[in-house]
Each structure stands twice: as structure tokens, then as C-alpha cells.
Amino acid sequence: MKRRRDTTYTGIPRWVAAIAAVGALFVLLPLAAMLGRVNWPQFIPLITSESSLTALGLSLRTAAASTVLCVLFGVPLALVLARGDFPGKRLLRSFVLLPLVLPPVVGGIALLYAFGRQGLLGQGLEVAGLRIAFTTTAVILAQTFVALPFLVVSLEGALRSAGSRYEAVAATLGARPTTVLRRVTLPLVLPGLASGAVLSFARSLGEFGATLTFAGSLPGVTRTLPLEIYLQRETDADAAVALSLLLVVVAVVVVGLSYRGPAPAGSGGRSARVGTPGRVPA
């Protein structure tokens, strides 16, 4: 019943639609303006130059690695935040979400003082022969730092809206916590986890400030696509625009293909039975 009403009711006031159109234009217009500045005859040579391909390859590799780290650390964090009950939970959530609102350059400085050569952990790592600064590892750390909250927010939202009824039932039937997690909880929130992972990947792909501050900029090692764009802009505006477009296309493809956004209430097989899992706070 509810679902029918939701999908057939289209009584959006015209003025709301008008403002929405302005909002959409605000995002689309700059992108269209950039499109108008692309040097099309040179576009393919520009984006297939050696430096561009090196930067793109590095960006895709590091963003994939960061996404893996985000899932590895983000899933437990989201579970603890959604299901756990302990003092200081709100504080923990605030800190985990902090990179969402921090300027990336601040994140870079903080990482520097933690993992840098003179940093809190960096000194010990240096003694152990592990060097992080100026390596690809530094890029991955910077990206994970800024992208982790996206996964945590998405997944925590999914966990909350899924509720814990099925888990409680599974537990009363004798399932151990790990079994409940593996067989009930995770399958239930898989769409939320997937969209969180995609968002993290996209955020990692766009990371700039923390990388610049913490990792440096060397072709093939630390110079990701955003850093390459920033540098090319100094001398070759055409190359910068072409690479920007490339990054936009990659981001649109990644997000468009996998991120479906909040599922409409009651849609989809399993979701229909458990309410609205996979609901992601936008």
C-alpha cells in the first residue's frame, strides 16, 4: 500500500521543482563549462600521454587498496557504532567522522605527525626499516584516512534501518555472534556496504590535499591523477582540462554503475521483508 502511494504520488509543488532545477544546474553548469574548454583534437593524445596514464594507473591502484582498507576497518567500526553499547560511543563516532569535515590538508598534517619520519609511529617504523613518507603507502594511508567515514556512515545507516530483529532470532536459535554476523547481519546490509565501498573508492580517487601534504608528488609513486592535474594546470591548461574530464568520467562511471542510493521503501526481494536496509544517509 505504502509503496504504491510512494511511487505514484507526484504532487511536487512547481516551486520546489524549480529550485531543484537551479540546484542541479549549479552542479552541472561548471562541468558543462569545462566540457566546452576541452581541446577535442588533442584530447586523446593528452589523456594517453605517459604521465597521464601513469597517474591514472596509480590513482586506480591506490584507490582500490584504500577501499579494501576502508572495508577492513570500516565494517567493524560501523558494527560497533550501530550495535555496540558503551560509554563514549558518541565521542568515538564524532572522531571517526571527523575527516568528513576536516580540510584534507589538516588530515595530511596530522598523518605527517603520526607516520612521518619524525612522527609518533614514524620514528619506530624508520628504525624497523619501514619508510612511509614519499611512498605509495603514504598515498594509500592518506586516501584511507579521508574515505573511511564514507563507509562507516553508509554502513551504520544500513545497520540501523535494518534493525536487529533477525539477529536476535538467529541468536535465540543458538547461532554464535560470528555466525550471526556472517549469515544474517552482513547479507542483510550488503547493499549499504557496497554503496559505502563505492563512495570510499570515489573519495579516494579524488583525494588531493592530504596526499600533497603527506606523501609528496613523484610520477608513478605518489603523483595521483588529482596531483597531476594540479601540476599540469601550471603550464598546460589543455592537459589539465582533459585530465579533469577523465577523472569526472571515471568518477561518474564508478558511482553511476554501483551506487544506487537509498533504495525506495519496500523495493527488492529481501529488502521487502526487512523494511529498508541499505538506506544511506546522503
Place this chain on the structure above:
Amino acid sequence: MRPGIRAAAALAAAGLMGCAAAAGLTGCTAPARDAGKTLTVFAAASLQAPFTALAEEFEAAHPGTTVTLSFAGSSDLATQISQGAPADVFASADTKNMAKVGEAGLVEGSPRDFATNVLTIAVPPENPASIATFADLAKPGVRTVICAEQVPCGAATKTLEKETGTTLMPVSEESSVTDVLGKVVSGEADAGLVYVTDAKAAGSKVQAIPFPESARAVNTYPITAVRNGKNKELAADFIEAVTGPDGQRIFRGAGFGTP
């Protein structure tokens, strides 16, 4: 944005004419001429300290005038000016970016060179890699950070590499000289190539190691009034101050050379 700027420019122009018209009747004296006026100066990031000092002196000498300083990389500033940013004066860290503004037809008269700058080696105070010469930077195991070739300090670095037949293997090629300095100050890098003025401004946080080869790559700083600027007379006065003895004293104090 654009129409807004144009409207502001028109208003300012109207104000000027009002003053000129009034001058015939009431006498618009020099101090009154400058009252409430704002001079917008776009200057290369490396000029921050001396230009800030100079602007204070200029404001004191021209009561009622406010000097607004905008510091950024020269190429960023050149792009902004070409796109119609409301600058009265442009001071670039190299001749290339001045030429870019010139190509856009926005240079008033011809630019004047007012300072020079050379590179120096900056190392952390304790000099962990025991750097003493330019060639030391190319030694294996030394973590050297330089500017990327696309920015002026990187172009100068490239020139030095060619001139001396040295090939540096940097751990990072930064997009601005401040980023190079930052990596040295934080101790991440063993050495960095920065301008003498940057090393001087960093004080005791870095140790500067001058090297004779640096004289083979000298950066020249030109300054110009911007054609579409609102305050032509003030802009001319400011450029006089920069190129005059007071300005030169400040620049020498900051480590700049004389062109």
C-alpha cells in the same frame, strides 16, 4: 561575477570622474585623492614578507589608502588576471608568467624588473645527510625534494642540473616551493632546493647551504600595472615604491638580489 566586477569598476570610474569634476570647483588635493581607495596587488607567494612590509609603509605615506595583497603562485595569479580578476598591480616571480599577462593585453606600459632570487639548499637544522655541496644532493640514499619542472623554482632546478651535469633523483617533485620547504622543515626530507629568500624566512627551522652553481639560474621578478586596473595613479606610485630605495632596502633585507 563578471558583470559584478564591471559594475564595481564603473562605479569606481564614476567616483574618479566625480572627483575630477569636483577638483575644478573645490580642489581635490592629493591626500583626498587617495581617501578611501583600495589598491589591489597580486604578488608571487615568495614576496609575502617584503610586500606586506612595503604595503604598510605605502599606506602610511598615502593616508586613507588601503592596500589589499593577494599572494599565490605566479601562474595562478597570471591566470586569474587574464580571467578578469580585479588587480591593479601584478608582481611575478618570473618573466614567463608576466609574458602570459602581456599576451592577454593586460600589461600597462612595460614591466619593470625589481628583484632577483637564486636557489639554495635547505636542510633540517641538524643536517642529517651531511649535505655540503650541490653534488651531494645526487648521492644515493639522500632524500632530496625539489620543485616540479612546471613551476618556476623547478625550472631553475632543471637549469642547474643541466648546467652542472648533475642528475638529481628526488623523492618528490612538489608543485610549489613552500611544499618543498615544508618537507624539509618537518624533517621528512634530507634536503630541498628552495629560494634563498624562502630559507631566510624559515629562520632557524632550516639551515641554508649556499652553493656557487646557483648563480647560473637567476630568477628575475618583474612588476607591472594592470591595464584594466581601477587606480592607475596609485598603482604607479606603488611600483615607484617597490623599485625605489625604500623598496630595494626591504628586498635586500629579505635576501633578494638587485636586478
